[in-house]
Amino acid sequence: MGRRDMADIISTVEFNHTGELLATGDKGGRVVIFQREPESKNAPHSQGEYDVYSTFQSHEPEFDYLKSLEIEEKINKIKWLPQQNAAHSLLSTNDKTIKLWKITERDKRPEGYNLKDEEGKLKDLSTVTSLQVPVLKPMDLMVEVSPRRIFANGHTYHINSISVNSDCETYMSADDLRINLWHLAITDRSFNIVDIKPANMEDLTEVITASEFHPHHCNLFVYSSSKGSLRLCDMRAAALCDKHSKLFEEPEDPSNRSFFSEIISSVSDVKFSHSGRYMLTRDYLTVKVWDLNMEARPIETYQVHDYLRSKLCSLYENDCIFDKFECAWNGSDSVIMTGAYNNFFRMFDRNTKRDVTLEASRESSKPRAVLKPRRVCVGGKRRRDDISVDSLDFTKKILHTAWHPAENIIAIAATNNLYIFQDKVNSDMH
Amino acid sequence: MLSKGLKRKREEEEEKEPLAVDAWWLDPGHASVAQAPPAVASSSLFDLSVLKLHHSLQQSEPDLRHLVLVVNTLRRIQASMAPAAALPPVPSPPAAPSVADNLLASSDAALSASMASLLEDLSHIEGLSQAPQPLADEGPPGRGIGGAAPSLGALDLLGPATGCLLDDGLEGLFEDIDTSMYDNELWASEGLKPGPEDGPGKEEAPELDEAELDYLMDVLVGTQALERPPGPGR
Numbered sequence: 001m002g003r004r005d006m007a008d009i010i011s012t013v014e015f016n017h018t019g020e021l022l023a024t025g026d027k028g029g030r031v032v033i034f035q036r037e038p039e040s041k042n043a044p045h046s047q048g049e050y051d052v053y054s055t056f057q058s059h060e061p062e063f064d065y066l067k068s069l070e071i072e073e074k075i076n077k078i079k080w081l082p083q084q085n086a087a088h089s090l091l092s093t094n095d096k097t098i099k100l101w102k103i104t105e106r107d108k109r110p111e112g113y114n115l116k117d118e119e120g121k122l123k124d125l126s127t128v129t130s131l132q133v134p135v136l137k138p139m140d141l142m143v144e145v146s147p148r149r150i151f152a153n154g155h156t157y158h159i160n161s162i163s164v165n166s167d168c169e170t171y172m173s174a175d176d177l178r179i180n181l182w183h184l185a186i187t188d189r190s191f192n193i194v195d196i197k198p199a200n201m202e203d204l205t206e207v208i209t210a211s212e213f214h215p216h217h218c219n220l221f222v223y224s225s226s227k228g229s230l231r232l233c234d235m236r237a238a239a240l241c242d243k244h245s246k247l248f249e250e251p252e253d254p255s256n257r258s259f260f261s262e263i264i265s266s267v268s269d270v271k272f273s274h275s276g277r278y279m280l281t282r283d284y285l286t287v288k289v290w291d292l293n294m295e296a297r298p299i300e301t302y303q304v305h306d307y308l309r310s311k312l313c314s315l316y317e318n319d320c321i322f323d324k325f326e327c328a329w330n331g332s333d334s335v336i337m338t339g340a341y342n343n344f345f346r347m348f349d350r351n352t353k354r355d356v357t358l359e360a361s362r363e364s365s366k367p368r369a370v371l372k373p374r375r376v377c378v379g380g381k382r383r384r385d386d387i388s389v390d391s392l393d394f395t396k397k398i399l400h401t402a403w404h405p406a407e408n409i410i411a412i413a414a415t416n417n418l419y420i421f422q423d424k425v426n427s428d429m430h
Numbered sequence: 431m432l433s434k435g436l437k438r439k440r441e442e443e444e445e446k447e448p449l450a451v452d453a454w455w456l457d458p459g460h461a462s463v464a465q466a467p468p469a470v471a472s473s474s475l476f477d478l479s480v481l482k483l484h485h486s487l488q489q490s491e492p493d494l495r496h497l498v499l500v501v502n503t504l505r506r507i508q509a510s511m512a513p514a515a516a517l518p519p520v521p522s523p524p525a526a527p528s529v530a531d532n533l534l535a536s537s538d539a540a541l542s543a544s545m546a547s548l549l550e551d552l553s554h555i556e557g558l559s560q561a562p563q564p565l566a567d568e569g570p571p572g573r574g575i576g577g578a579a580p581s582l583g584a585l586d587l588l589g590p591a592t593g594c595l596l597d598d599g600l601e602g603l604f605e606d607i608d609t610s611m612y613d614n615e616l617w618a619s620e621g622l623k624p625g626p627e628d629g630p631g632k633e634e635a636p637e638l639d640e641a642e643l644d645y646l647m648d649v650l651v652g653t654q655a656l657e658r659p660p661g662p663g664r
Contacts, residue, residue: 069490155493176494205502207495226495259475259506263499316503317478322496 010413012400016080016088019404022050023090024412024418025075029059030079031092033103033143034420035271050420054143059094071096077162084168090149091171098173100149106142110134121244154180154190161211167218174211174223193241195221195235208242208326210269216276220245228265228283230290248279250297259313260321268324273333276403280336282327285309287338287348302348302355305340307378307389320394328403328410342387343414344374360398360412360419362415363384370423374404476511479504 009029014023022034024371035053062071072095077206081089081100112134117123157175164171172181172193179194193210198204219235223294231244252261264284271280279290281298285306288298304325308315315321320341325337341346342355348355357374364372375388412419479500486497 067491204494204498209495226499229565259503259510262502262506266495266499313475319496322499 003415008416010400010416011074011076012078013413014080014090015374015402015404015411015420016090017405019083019357019406019409021040021053021080021088022402023078023080024411024413025058025078025092026416027072029057029073029075029094031058031075031078031090031101049422051239054145056101056145058092058099058101059097062096065073076159079162079164079171081164082168091162091164093159093162093173096152096155098151098154098159098162098182099147100151102146102148104144104146106144107138107140108136109139111137126306132341146358149184149187151182151187152425154182160209163211163213163221165213165218171217172211172213172221174208176207179208179211179221179223179241186331191239193235193239195240195242209267212270212272214276215272215274219293222270222272222279224267224270224281226266227262228267230267230270230279230281232292237274246295248294248295248298250288256309257386258312260316263316263321264312268381269326271327271329273329274331275333278333280327280329282325282338284321285323288337289336289350302336302346304346305376307376311389315394320392320397323397325397325398326400328401330403330408331406333393337401337403337410341394341397341399342392343396343398344376345398345401345412358421360414360417362417371421473511476507478506480509 005179007030007131009027010024010027011027012023015021020036022036024032024034026032032052033054035049036050037048039048040216047099058075059073061073063069063290064071074094075092076095077091077093079091083089086104088091090101090103092099092101099315108318111118112132114128114131114134115125117125151173154173155175155178157177159173159175162171169180169185170183172179174180174194177195177197178192180190181193182190195409196206196208202283205227207226209224209226211221214220214222218287220232221241222230222232224230228249230248231254232246232248233241234245235241237243237245252265265414267281269280269282272278274319277292278299279292281288281290282304286304286306287302289300290298298428312321313342329336334351337345337347337348343360344357345360346355346357357376358371359374372385375386376389376392377383378389382388396415398412404410407422409420412421482500483497483504486492486500
């Protein structure tokens with residue numbers, strides 16, 4: 001794969017709060033925003049499709065001269081701000097720098113200037129004999145994107161998450177060892193709210209893997225660790241939230257113990273439910289639902305690909321065991337979704353307890369086609385279209401997925417392809 | 431002898447690295463495919479982990495999560511392995527390039543010391559980075575940084591240089607400065623502090639006169655406070 005191809009690998013996917021816009025970030029530092037077309041009156045049964053709305057270069061590769069290191073331009077995360085006026089705003093971040101982008105539309109332009117001609121050149125004043133009032137004429141829609149803030153120099157380590165507070169004024173950014181709180185209007189300082197860096201680096205045994213603000217309580221946030229724990233913190237309790245309010249941790253299952261227990265327990269993503277009552281976490285083999293009121297264990301655990309449990313050594317050898325998968329809730333918090341290998345992704349219905357495996361690939365995704373459920377067989381009886389564990393393609397990983405906030409529309413990033421599925425997801429569960 | 435043998439084995443392992451995943455899990459007899467609760471890890475799993483650690487540390491900016499997980503796994507494997515009574519313990523933490531050799535030959539304590547020194551090196555690299563500690567805000571929580579934070583919160587400044595240099599304390603700042611550049615040729619010529627400038631030192635010695643040498647000897651024995659020595663311009 002050449003460098004140009006690598007640049008197209010999608011590294012993050014995020015719907016905005018209405019679902020009208022969908023942003024993707026890639027390894028080359030670009031952001032592409034898709035907009036849902038209004039439903040056509042001519043074909044009322046076909047829901048609006050997503051078309052490219054804007055593309056811009058968010059981050060460029062930088063060189064840290066002090067460390068002789070190149071800072072990757074890869075976009076790690078995008079988070080939309082709630083819309084407060086006609087413009088849209090989003091935060092995008094690479095390993096070190098967060099940027100606030102403003103996206104505005106221009107569909108009119110003034111015509112009939114007195115001093116300038118149509119091309120903008122100054123008129124010869126002797127030719128101006130009367131004054132006119134410029135009028136606004138419609139023009140082709142132009143989407144303009146401009147960087148409004150650059151939040152730099154806040155992180156020594158690599159940023160893994162950003163999250164906008166429900167107060168719409170602040171946001172947090174988390175790296176491996178620290179979490180900072182920023183005000184959206186202030187770029188030259190941030191407030192450190194979590195610091196787990198030990199006094200002696202030799203004592204380092206745990207890093208921060210993800211973090212998120214509570215959707216409704218502006219003082220609460222959660223962060224996950226490489227040891228599989230979740231810490232819920234209250235910013236009202238102390239300025240430096242090194243002491244958690246609640247610690248969510250499931251005791252290790254002695255029957256499943258292996259040398260890789262810690263690695264597979266490392267949480268790669270954490271998401272609050274829309275209701276704010278639950279948290280969803282993803283570790284290497286499972287997704288878990290946690291009740292904020294119960295710290296001892298998750299209330300639900302779903303196996304994503306348990307057939308990999310006996311292959312952990314191989315997956316350790318080829319580093320796949322370190323892959324970081326994301327997870328997502330649907331709008332009503334009744335279905336959860338996460339990606340897997342072989343371009344498969346999984347959905348779990350919390351109410352019916354049914355689950356489905358689907359594939360994001362060109363062959364199986366003709367427009368208007370219904371996705372066919374897939375099955376991985378682990379030996380024993382094999383059905384016709386089953387895939388055997390040993391045939392799974394581990395280079396095809398679905399790490400990034402997103403669910404429309406209200407409707408059954410999902411966005412799946414499969415390496416450098418984006419799939420948007422608008423089918424009904426409750427059928428075909430088995 | 432033993433380490434040489436292990437070196438060869440590691441080279442083989444390195445060649446094997448790009449091997450397809452199939453080769454491992456199609457071999458159910460392989461000891462490291464742990465389906466039962468782990469008893470003693472095979473040495474190949476240990477070797478693999480050491481290789482990963484080595485590879486991770488060779489990166490200009492290691493992935494901290496990957497590094498920490500590999501180190502923790504290595505510690506687990508190390509702990510489960512039968513104590514290697516036959517292997518002599520290595521007394522001091524080795525330099526980074528030869529760490530893999532020493533890790534294999536050393537006892538548990540030396541392993542910890544090695545990893546400690548490597549992680550300490552890592553922290554110094556990070557400490558010299560551009561990014562400073564973030565500054566306390568006068569925002570809602572309304573207090574300065576301090577308390578449990580191990581860094582110098584109150585002295586944080588906006589500039590990248592000053593903030594980051596103080597990150598790990600002043601000792602960290604000076605630890606990797608090569609002090610041999612301050613070695614005085616005079617000392618070298620006296621045979622007091624043989625350094626890398628042994629050659630130039632010896633060449634310059636004939637230029638010094640006896641008065642200078644006497645003066646320096648006096649300083650050494652403390653009979654005279656060190657004043658700026660007269661002598662050939664340097």
